[in-house]
Amino acid sequence: MAVYTEVSDEALIAFLTEYELGELVAFRGIAEGVENSNFSLRTTKGDFILTLYEKRVKVEELPWFLGLMDHLARAGLSCPLPVAARDGQALRQLAGKACAITTFLPGVWPRRVRVEHCAPLGEALAQLHLAGQGYAPTRHNALGPQSWAPLLDRSLAGADGVQPGLGAELQQSLPGIVAAWPHDLPIGHIHADLFPDNVFFLGDAVSGVIDFFFAATDLLAYDVAICLNAWCFETDGSFNITKGRALLAGYQRLRPMSDAELAALPVLCQGAALRFALTRLYDWVNTPQGALVTRKDPMDYVRRLRFHLHATGAADYGG
Amino acid sequence: MAVYTEVSDEALIAFLTEYELGELVAFRGIAEGVENSNFSLRTTKGDFILTLYEKRVKVEELPWFLGLMDHLARAGLSCPLPVAARDGQALRQLAGKACAITTFLPGVWPRRVRVEHCAPLGEALAQLHLAGQGYAPTRHNALGPQSWAPLLDRSLAGADGVQPGLGAELQQSLPGIVAAWPHDLPIGHIHADLFPDNVFFLGDAVSGVIDFFFAATDLLAYDVAICLNAWCFETDGSFNITKGRALLAGYQRLRPMSDAELAALPVLCQGAALRFALTRLYDWVNTPQGALVTRKDPMDYVRRLRFHLHATGAADYGG
Numbered sequence: 001m002a003v004y005t006e007v008s009d010e011a012l013i014a015f016l017t018e019y020e021l022g023e024l025v026a027f028r029g030i031a032e033g034v035e036n037s038n039f040s041l042r043t044t045k046g047d048f049i050l051t052l053y054e055k056r057v058k059v060e061e062l063p064w065f066l067g068l069m070d071h072l073a074r075a076g077l078s079c080p081l082p083v084a085a086r087d088g089q090a091l092r093q094l095a096g097k098a099c100a101i102t103t104f105l106p107g108v109w110p111r112r113v114r115v116e117h118c119a120p121l122g123e124a125l126a127q128l129h130l131a132g133q134g135y136a137p138t139r140h141n142a143l144g145p146q147s148w149a150p151l152l153d154r155s156l157a158g159a160d161g162v163q164p165g166l167g168a169e170l171q172q173s174l175p176g177i178v179a180a181w182p183h184d185l186p187i188g189h190i191h192a193d194l195f196p197d198n199v200f201f202l203g204d205a206v207s208g209v210i211d212f213f214f215a216a217t218d219l220l221a222y223d224v225a226i227c228l229n230a231w232c233f234e235t236d237g238s239f240n241i242t243k244g245r246a247l248l249a250g251y252q253r254l255r256p257m258s259d260a261e262l263a264a265l266p267v268l269c270q271g272a273a274l275r276f277a278l279t280r281l282y283d284w285v286n287t288p289q290g291a292l293v294t295r296k297d298p299m300d301y302v303r304r305l306r307f308h309l310h311a312t313g314a315a316d317y318g319g
Numbered sequence: 320m321a322v323y324t325e326v327s328d329e330a331l332i333a334f335l336t337e338y339e340l341g342e343l344v345a346f347r348g349i350a351e352g353v354e355n356s357n358f359s360l361r362t363t364k365g366d367f368i369l370t371l372y373e374k375r376v377k378v379e380e381l382p383w384f385l386g387l388m389d390h391l392a393r394a395g396l397s398c399p400l401p402v403a404a405r406d407g408q409a410l411r412q413l414a415g416k417a418c419a420i421t422t423f424l425p426g427v428w429p430r431r432v433r434v435e436h437c438a439p440l441g442e443a444l445a446q447l448h449l450a451g452q453g454y455a456p457t458r459h460n461a462l463g464p465q466s467w468a469p470l471l472d473r474s475l476a477g478a479d480g481v482q483p484g485l486g487a488e489l490q491q492s493l494p495g496i497v498a499a500w501p502h503d504l505p506i507g508h509i510h511a512d513l514f515p516d517n518v519f520f521l522g523d524a525v526s527g528v529i530d531f532f533f534a535a536t537d538l539l540a541y542d543v544a545i546c547l548n549a550w551c552f553e554t555d556g557s558f559n560i561t562k563g564r565a566l567l568a569g570y571q572r573l574r575p576m577s578d579a580e581l582a583a584l585p586v587l588c589q590g591a592a593l594r595f596a597l598t599r600l601y602d603w604v605n606t607p608q609g610a611l612v613t614r615k616d617p618m619d620y621v622r623r624l625r626f627h628l629h630a631t632g633a634a635d636y637g638g
Contacts, residue, residue: 003350008430009520025521027427028359029350031322040347040359042425106361108346111327201328202344 003029005037005052007095015094018085019101021045032109032197035213037097040104047104049080052097057213059098062091064139065212066100068132068189075131077124078105078200078208105208107200113231116204117196118243122250124206125194125227129220129255132189141192141216143275145178151278158285162298170277173305177271182219182264190223192216195230221261224251225268228317229276229304237303245318262314269308269317277301322348324356324371326414334413337404338420340364351428351516354532356416359423366423368399371416376532378417381410383458384531385419387451387508394450396443397424397527424527426519432550435523436515437562441569443525444513444546448539448574451508460511460535462594464497470597477604481617489596492624496590501538501583509542511535514549540580543570544587547636548595548623556622564637581633588627588636596620 013024022044030038030049037052053062066082070090073081080102082090090100110117152159152170159167191198193214200208224247232243251257280298287295311317326334332343341363349357349368356371372381385401389409392400399421401409409419429436471478471489478486510517512533519527543566551562570576599617606614630636 006430009427010431010433012427024427026423026425026519031348031350104345106345108328108331108343111325112329114329200345 003037003039004054005095005097007039007050007052011095015092016043018087018092019083020086021048021083021101033211035211041101048083048101049104050094050099050101052095052099053213054097057098061139062098062100064137065215066090067137068135068215069102069212071135072128072131072212073103075134077127077131078206079128079212080105080208080210105200105210107202107207109197109200111196113196113243115240115242115246117199117201118231118246119250119253120201120204120206121194121199121227121231122224122247122252123254124199124209125191125223126251126254128191128209129188129223135189138217139189139215141190141218143192143214143279144216144218145181145271148174148178148271148274148278151282155278155281155285159281162281162284163302166281166298166302169302170274170281173270173309174274177267177274180267181271182260182267185219185221185261185264186258187217188220189215190218190220190226192218192223192226194223194227219268220255221257221264222268222272224248224257224261225265225272226275228265228269229272229301232317233300233304233307237300237307239304239307239317241316241318243318248314248317248319257319262319265314265317265319266308266311269311270305273301273305273308277305322356322358323373324414324416326358326369326371330414334411335362337406337411338402339405340367340402340420352530354530360420367402367420368423369413369418369420371413371418372532373416376417380458381417381419383456384534385409386456387454387534388421388531390454391447391450391531392422394453396446396450397525398447398531399424399527399529424519424529426521426526428516428519430515432515432562434559434561434565436518436520437550437565438569438572439520439523439525440513440518440546440550441543441566441571442573443518443528444510444542445570445573447510447528448507448542454508457536458508458534460509460537462511462533462598463535463537464500464590467493467497467590467593467597470601474597474600474604478600481600481603482621485600485617485621488621489593489600492589492628493593496586496593499586500590501579501586504538504540504580504583505577506536507539508534509537509539509545511537511542511545513542513546538587539574540576540583541587541591543567543576543580544584544591547584547588548591548620551636552619552623552626556619556626558623558626558636560635560637562637567633567636567638576638581638584633584636584638585627585630588630589624592620592624592627596624 026042039050041048041050072079083101084090156167198211277298280296345361358369360367360369402420403409475486517530596617599615
């Protein structure tokens, strides 16, 4: 469910007069996405996406996100390009929400990840990291290691309701991961949420990378670890090392990782699994029954965390 | 929320080889619609809608619905035209569900109905009724008057939880409406669910009529009564007779109503309001808490029913 705010046709038509986008032809809500309201918008000038930013996105951070997307798109990454209105501004207001129009990207996100997706995904991630180098403003990663203990604290009361012993298990793992967290690896702008539903493919080639609203300035190798978590586990919870090898090889074709980055993969993967386990647990515990949001099972990432706690080096990931 | 069934990209690509539709370019879930799963589908041949029919639609009735849409589109109504695969069949299987691809229609459905929408809506309804005349197969209206008492029976236990006294109020109104129901008015194929979200406009002209899965063979004037309910009440519950007048005038420009049809408008409007009050009440009472379906408030239609019970003739509707 990804339309939280309705836009009246009259308001939309008035809004479009602020742009050089011609006349409205079609307008439909998009089912994908859980954070914001997204609409496919067709005008006589082409196809676009209209996004209304809902409460999880801080309005004061939108210029950073839109600036990053603009920078990445102009640097050649296939990502949504914010469309400026006549006054030069892409960030606007509609139906009481901050909003922006971006370009439409072709492609289909993979409902089931195949090995063939993983090398192009790795390449696209490296391309994103390289393209981001010239974007000067930085953004602190609000979901980095310093956030994990507070997140766990606010979820502990309900953790054992998800699975008995879960609270204690996470409390036991967390300090070691945070203590071992590397601080001297290469930094850059990371996507930080590059799950399969944020990557479009045409055939086996990446045609688009979307949804930059968790992006931040952080360890580049942490983004690789997030992708290893999101792309390389099978539905039965097992790690597919063939996928991991393809992802790492694809990434390193464009941006070779240092020995220190490769050596840090186990702890980075632990942290990535913990981060998604914790936000899912927090949502699980704190989402009211009956809310129109599909809660994701935190246990998928707890199981990944257990795997990573047994990893000893990059070889465990195919690196 | 209108994607209940996920379609894997591999399954979709294999499915498209059954058609002469070229290569897959884009595929997104559509947020609108509550009965079926809808996707916007772009191929190298153009834009289409893929619908997977979910459990509320009976598979054995799909040939009738698709046949009606095909007939109406070929008779000149702007409605989705089912696209046949190479074997000539439009009704197919995908992801374990019956499905069909139809043509894409431009336009935007009116989030807020204005008077200017009502005459074109009336004309489109008359066009639908006239275009349907050559379609020989009939379909019994499963939500006609004979269904209302059983629907009420199965909702009574929870009715007073919606509003105290609601059960008794509906029990009191129902028999009189069913007893007064006309049986000698002109019959044809009716849409039976022509709400604003099923009608696309470009400017103030109708560009598309969609969602024929409540269509049936029934009193044509009953379809007019459904539209008076769905299009001519303001959000405060008041009837806007200017909208009613425009709707009826627009309809009668193409298909003049008989005196008997006009005289029956009050009871037909009562029945239409009761039908939507009852199905909404049934869903309200029988939808589990936490289900991913937005329940619609039955009281909107109970209030309309109260208005119609005081109407004495077509003049009350602007006729």
